[in-house]
Amino acid sequence: MRFLSTGLVRGLIAQIVGTVVGMALTMAIRVLVGLPVSSTDAALQQHITEVHVVGGVIIGAMAFMVGVGVLDEWLGWARGKPINENIDPDPSKPNWMRYFGVDFDHKVIGVQYGVTSILLLGIGGLMAVLFRTELAQSGITFLNSDIFEIMLGYNSEHLFNTLMSLHGMVMIAGNLLGIGALMNYLVPMMIGANDMAFPRLNSFAFWINVPGALILVSSMFFGGFDTGWVGYPPLSVRAPLGMEMFLIGVYLVGLSSIAGAINVIVTVFTMRAKGMTMFRMPIFVWAALATSIIQFTATQMIGLSFQLVMLERLFGMGFFDATAGGDPILYQHLFWFYSHPAVYVFILPGLGIISELLPVFSRKPLFGYKAVAMSSLGIALIGFFVWAHHMFASGMSPFLRVPFMYATLLVAVPTGVKFFSWVATLWEGKLEFPTPMLFALGSVVIFLLGGVTGPPLGTIATDLHLHDTYFVVGHFHDTMFGGFVFPFFAALYYWFPKLTGRMYNEKLGKWHFWLMWGSFMVLSNGMLLVGLLGMRRRIVDYDPALGFDFTHLLITIAAFAIFLSVVLALYNFIRSARKGPEAKDNVWNSRSPEWHIPSPAPLHNFPEPFEVVGEPYDYGKIDSPYVIMPAASATGHAHAAATGKE
Amino acid sequence: MSAIAESYAVKLGRNRLGLWLFLFSDLFVFVGLFVARVVLLGGQRPDLDQTLGIIVTVMLLFSSFFMNRAEIEMAHGNRPAFLRNIFITMVLGLIFLVGVVGVEWQVAHFGPGDGAQGAVFYAMTGFHAFHVLTGVIFLFIVWNNGRNGHYSAEKHWGVEACAIYWHFVDVVWMFFYVGLYLMGNPI
Numbered sequence: 001m002r003f004l005s006t007g008l009v010r011g012l013i014a015q016i017v018g019t020v021v022g023m024a025l026t027m028a029i030r031v032l033v034g035l036p037v038s039s040t041d042a043a044l045q046q047h048i049t050e051v052h053v054v055g056g057v058i059i060g061a062m063a064f065m066v067g068v069g070v071l072d073e074w075l076g077w078a079r080g081k082p083i084n085e086n087i088d089p090d091p092s093k094p095n096w097m098r099y100f101g102v103d104f105d106h107k108v109i110g111v112q113y114g115v116t117s118i119l120l121l122g123i124g125g126l127m128a129v130l131f132r133t134e135l136a137q138s139g140i141t142f143l144n145s146d147i148f149e150i151m152l153g154y155n156s157e158h159l160f161n162t163l164m165s166l167h168g169m170v171m172i173a174g175n176l177l178g179i180g181a182l183m184n185y186l187v188p189m190m191i192g193a194n195d196m197a198f199p200r201l202n203s204f205a206f207w208i209n210v211p212g213a214l215i216l217v218s219s220m221f222f223g224g225f226d227t228g229w230v231g232y233p234p235l236s237v238r239a240p241l242g243m244e245m246f247l248i249g250v251y252l253v254g255l256s257s258i259a260g261a262i263n264v265i266v267t268v269f270t271m272r273a274k275g276m277t278m279f280r281m282p283i284f285v286w287a288a289l290a291t292s293i294i295q296f297t298a299t300q301m302i303g304l305s306f307q308l309v310m311l312e313r314l315f316g317m318g319f320f321d322a323t324a325g326g327d328p329i330l331y332q333h334l335f336w337f338y339s340h341p342a343v344y345v346f347i348l349p350g351l352g353i354i355s356e357l358l359p360v361f362s363r364k365p366l367f368g369y370k371a372v373a374m375s376s377l378g379i380a381l382i383g384f385f386v387w388a389h390h391m392f393a394s395g396m397s398p399f400l401r402v403p404f405m406y407a408t409l410l411v412a413v414p415t416g417v418k419f420f421s422w423v424a425t426l427w428e429g430k431l432e433f434p435t436p437m438l439f440a441l442g443s444v445v446i447f448l449l450g451g452v453t454g455p456p457l458g459t460i461a462t463d464l465h466l467h468d469t470y471f472v473v474g475h476f477h478d479t480m481f482g483g484f485v486f487p488f489f490a491a492l493y494y495w496f497p498k499l500t501g502r503m504y505n506e507k508l509g510k511w512h513f514w515l516m517w518g519s520f521m522v523l524s525n526g527m528l529l530v531g532l533l534g535m536r537r538r539i540v541d542y543d544p545a546l547g548f549d550f551t552h553l554l555i556t557i558a559a560f561a562i563f564l565s566v567v568l569a570l571y572n573f574i575r576s577a578r579k580g581p582e583a584k585d586n587v588w589n590s591r592s593p594e595w596h597i598p599s600p601a602p603l604h605n606f607p608e609p610f611e612v613v614g615e616p617y618d619y620g621k622i623d624s625p626y627v628i629m630p631a632a633s634a635t636g637h638a639h640a641a642a643t644g645k646e
Numbered sequence: 647m648s649a650i651a652e653s654y655a656v657k658l659g660r661n662r663l664g665l666w667l668f669l670f671s672d673l674f675v676f677v678g679l680f681v682a683r684v685v686l687l688g689g690q691r692p693d694l695d696q697t698l699g700i701i702v703t704v705m706l707l708f709s710s711f712f713m714n715r716a717e718i719e720m721a722h723g724n725r726p727a728f729l730r731n732i733f734i735t736m737v738l739g740l741i742f743l744v745g746v747v748g749v750e751w752q753v754a755h756f757g758p759g760d761g762a763q764g765a766v767f768y769a770m771t772g773f774h775a776f777h778v779l780t781g782v783i784f785l786f787i788v789w790n791n792g793r794n795g796h797y798s799a800e801k802h803w804g805v806e807a808c809a810i811y812w813h814f815v816d817v818v819w820m821f822f823y824v825g826l827y828l829m830g831n832p833i
Contacts, residue, residue: 077787077791078787080790080791080794080796082796197660197664198660198664201664258668258671262664262667262668262671263664265663265667266660266663266664266667269663270656270659270660270663271660296667296670296671297670297671297674298674299671300671300672300674300675300678301674301678303675304674304675304678304679305678308682308769311758311765311769312765315758315759315768316758316759317758317759317764317765317768317769318759318761318762318764318765319682319686319762319765319766319769324759324760324761324762324765325686325761325762325763326686326762326765327685327686330682330685330686333681333685334678334681334682337678
């Protein structure tokens with residue numbers, strides 16, 4: 001019964017009420033300014049409905065934030081109440097309730113991000129499995145089922161387009177929340193802070209994702225849309241009402257990105273422990289910093305481009321309508337100005353995780369710490385000047401192509417620095433292969449595949465041939481799995497004992513890895529292959545004469561296997577969190593500060609501040625301590641490891 | 647526990663950095679809109695009422711002056727002068743809003759649906775007016791809190807944040823004014 005009094009439930013009820021009230025309000029405003037609220041003309045009626053629904057949905061999202069209670073403090077301040085400085089959780093409430101309502105502890109918020117992320121990744125994966133089933137053989141055989149028609153009001157081609165488009169954006173939202181989970185949970189503990197710089201903003205940044213994700217997924221039930229995740233006009237201007245849900249949902253998730261990123265930057269710059277200079281931070285923090293720099297600037301551009309599409313749909317403002325003097329290419333520039341750097345948002349934390357894990361499991365210093373730190377910033381910086389390589393075939397000014405080609409190829413340099421560092425770190429190390437290490441190594445291999453399939457797409461001559469084929473899809477999935485999915489799972493396994501105080505099941509973890517890695521190899525190489533043979537992307541059917549029915553069948557089977565492996569992992573996590581054996585405090589003999597406090601971490605991470613006296617990655621070196629923990633924070637076992645005695 | 651122990655000065659430093667990062671982030675929206683204006687209209691500009699344009703611009707410029715006075719007075723602990731100045735800022739901001747949304751939008755001889763110039767003009771002024779509106783609300787809250795004795799010479803981050811935000815909105819308008827009223831030839 002207490003579940004009904006949690007912030008989440010109150011927020012959802014408020015959102016439903018708010019949506020209805022918002023629709024009525026929009027209608028009332030339209031009446032006041034003399035606009036029609038209904039029409040016999042079908043096209044006009046559709047437009048009017050759209051305006052009402054959009055008004056309702058936006059107010060509904062705001063109502064969610066009020067209902068969940070994350071705005072209480074700020075609204076109180078606006079009414080002149082003094083700010084409540086005590087942000088500790090209410091001790092009279094059971095612990096589990098903290099996760100379903102507003103809580104300001106960065107560890108709780110990290111878990112909230114993580115669980116929401118996994119839910120979204122699961123929904124996105126389910127969509128992929130559905131449309132992969134359709135693609136398993138040529139002809140339309142699965143999505144034309146009446147069940148879909150009855151449930152959604154549309155089926156076959158339009159359903160395929162909707163699933164394919166939503167798969168893209170739901171996965172991206174899942175990625176963004178996943179890196180939000182990693183950054184929120186890890187950054188404060190790694191730099192020796194007790195919380196993020198702005199705990200209330202942090203909570204806001206998480207909760208805005210919930211209405212955002214709901215609205216995004218709900219686009220399926222509002223007629224869907226068929227633009228792919230890019231939402232290019234003029235198609236996105238003509239798409240059904242579902243398009244608006246997509247635009248609003250992504251906008252809210254983007255808002256979370258911006259707020260979260262600002263929080264991370266301020267935390268990293270102002271809350272480091274004594275003696276922790278920028279070049280003594282764990283390497284993941286550098287990755288988080290570089291990611292946040294992209295997030296808090298570039299995200300505004302996707303917000304702007306989506307708003308302009310909404311304005312064009314709602315008020316007929318012809319930004320992208322060539323007949324009214326607009327320019328569809330302008331949208332692509334604005335959109336890719338975010339959406340290219342966005343892929344670095346997804347991969348940089350993942351690459352940071354790899355750099356973080358390899359030294360631990362090879363018991364050797366991270367090779368070229370400073371170069372790796374700078375390479376993250378380098379990728380972030382160059383990432384701002386490569387966006388038009390998505391547009392070589394768009395009809396943009398031809399003179400833009402060559403500079404963007406060179407800038408794109410330049411990304412290989414800082415990425416190469418990372419690869420050299422990884423290989424050199426592994427070189428002659430005392431390697432161990434528990435599940436997190438397997439995932440880290442697996443992602444290096446997959447990311448390498450993504451890396452070598454990049455230059456053919458960044459080079460104009462070959463891109464014009466490969467553009468809009470499955471080769472692009474294969475390349476992109478290589479970078480996303482190598483840069484996000486595998487490192488994300490590596491991180492989940494690696495910090496699972498920290499989070500729960502228990503060990504996951506190693507055997508199931510290894511099964512998960514080999515099943516997922518093997519299937520992914522089949523999936524991505526299959527995609528690259530059919531792409532080279534001429535398979536168009538974003539298409540529901542293909543000609544059996546092209547001769548790749550069998551490859552498509554293999555890709556579909558691999559997709560199912562990946563889905564199965566993730567289910568296996570979730571089973572492992574849930575079961576181990578309840579019944580797993582208790583973990584040692586510093587399971588992996590890590591030097592990083594978060595492992596030198598008890599697991600799970602106490603409410604305030606470090607009751608007494610610690611001091612950093614050495615380099616973070618001096619694994620295998622004798623008498624080279626990194627942190628000196630005061631007795632109040634440290635556990636005995638961890639203290640020995642911290643001082644470098646192995 | 648620790649959150650309470652941290653001093654006001656430490657938090658002030660964090661708040662300042664956070665606010666500036668937010669403004670830098672927000673700047674991208676306006677830069678994007680300006681780029682859209684340059685791409686779509688190039689050497690042309692919407693045909694607008696120049697007198698009205700200069701009036702609202704002057705109002706907003708003056709408001710920034712009073713905002714600055716308000717902040718300085720608060721820093722010296724002079725509450726009545728602070729309240730007076732921030733009230734004037736608020737009124738000038740409202741005049742700007744009425745001038746743009748209430749008058750310019752009505753007298754313009756094109757609507758938002760009339761081609762690229764309508765789209766660019768209403769989007770640029772609309773996005774900016776929304777920021778002015780939030781700024782006015784912010785000013786009102788700070789003014790109201792100030793009346794209830796919330797700020798002191800030492801601790802007035804609310805006033806400072808409000809001032810920085812208001813100046814930011816003002817500076818953006820300086821560029822938008824040039825982009826909409828001065829650059830290029832009227833269509």
